[in-house]
Amino acid sequence: MKTSIADLRRNYTRDGLLESQAPQEPYSLFATWFEQAVEIETTEANAMMLATVDDAGQPHLRTLLLKGVDEHGFVFFSNYQSAKGEQLRTHPRAAMTFWWHDLERQVRIEGAVERVSDAESDAYYQSRPLGSRLGAWVSPQSQMIEGREVLERKLAELEEQYADQPPPRPPHWGGYRLQPQLIEFWQGRPSRLHDRLCYRLENGIWQRKRLAP
Template identity: 55%
Template sequence: MPSTISDLRKEYTLNGLDTADVSPDPIAQFRHWFEAALDAGVPEPNAMHVSTVTANGRPDGRIVLLKDASDAGFVFYTNYQSSKGQQLINHPFASLTFFYPELERQIRIEGHVEKVSEAESDVYFNSRPRGSQIGAWVSNQSSVIASRDVLENRQRELESQFADKPVPRPPHWGGFRVMPDAIEFWQGRPSRLHDRIRYRKQDGNWIIERLSP
């Protein structure tokens, strides 16, 4: 066992990555790596770190779950009144980071953010387990509460209120779509000379570049 954190060290040797190997379309490349993560048994390969910016310019990050990836962008759902919801509404830019240690891979995505349509949010909300639907009503996300009893009491109230009927989507809950203008694929390599391939959008087209590690 290492005596200090600085002694922790891993040599990356599984794969390489070159501009000749990747798809000309970064979304197709993302899907390829995502499927590889699924096949490798990576736990929750849709878990991603979402970074936002606070009103005073400080970075803020947390893990959320990706729910859709298409040519339109990368979608996740949250409470619009939460800290991240308000940050994205007031400063609509975000970065996403996926890390797949089993494959020695990382994906970084940057882009502009918009709300998804109410219809799209409705479709996803209606697909959620009933407990999660009620939970979206229970939690005034990011607010200070006195104890867990506040949540559990409110949960019981709402279970009674919605008994024997569908749970509607709260008006303050829905999706955000990150529309990328830069996507980087990182593959670990020996001696920390990692492979980094970046897609950068320019005049509506994707430019593929190799970055120094």
């Protein structure tokens, strides 16, 4: 390898995060940061890493897209029968991380996970492009398949089947809501003395603390 990985570094100088700039609860700060990311980031601002754990205690990490957030939590959608779906079924806790490169910001979120209501899953499913709706039927997510032609053949069959009517939501596909118990905001700063403000939910009240970088 020609590149020296150890020598790769970046000095963060864009902004800071002081207590005087932060509210007592985390949702409004997340909303502000997210809107700024939508305006500035060159990639998908709602992309986040989701971590789950299996029965052997092995963590699993993958990139997903956030599809909703309010005071009840952070919503994403997936196949209930996928690897992540099975992990969340037996261990309904997860962590997610947003990394906004251009803003030199990271947000970490940890908490319990539950499925959203069928009505919420139906509403989001019907809002998706047709190709994405059919794709939820086509893919036996995380399972072994013989080749891509398996997916293409199934897609062609479904396109014919639903040529004159909208496809219903698959029973094995829907939404999850991560209900946060910890949200940490990280702002890059010079000399690696980054700002970290951590909100932890204690007895129904958000407690805000500064963490050392």
